[in-house]
Amino acid sequence: MKLSALVPPPGKSKYELSIVAAREARRLNEWIRRSGETLHGKVTAVALERVLHDDVPYYYEDPMALLAQPAEAVAEPTLE
Numbered sequence: 001m002k003l004s005a006l007v008p009p010p011g012k013s014k015y016e017l018s019i020v021a022a023r024e025a026r027r028l029n030e031w032i033r034r035s036g037e038t039l040h041g042k043v044t045a046v047a048l049e050r051v052l053h054d055d056v057p058y059y060y061e062d063p064m065a066l067l068a069q070p071a072e073a074v075a076e077p078t079l080e
Contacts, residue, residue, distance in 0.1 A: 017048070017052070020051050020056060020058050021047045021050075021051045024050055025043050025046075025047035028043050028046065029043055
């Protein structure tokens, strides 16, 4: 499947789908390395199919909400 032939669902763009699919492909590659299992087909094609079928949850963070949080909540957690 070529990305140029892709018709994105309403409210989503080809760019958005390609970014999410690329991140999913990285996640799948890491999973394959750790588990030793294999996928049927190429990793990028599987990732794109998962994104198109809404099997990959994703959301947008509101940058203004991050700025409104107290400094303590934004600090990175420490390991004890």
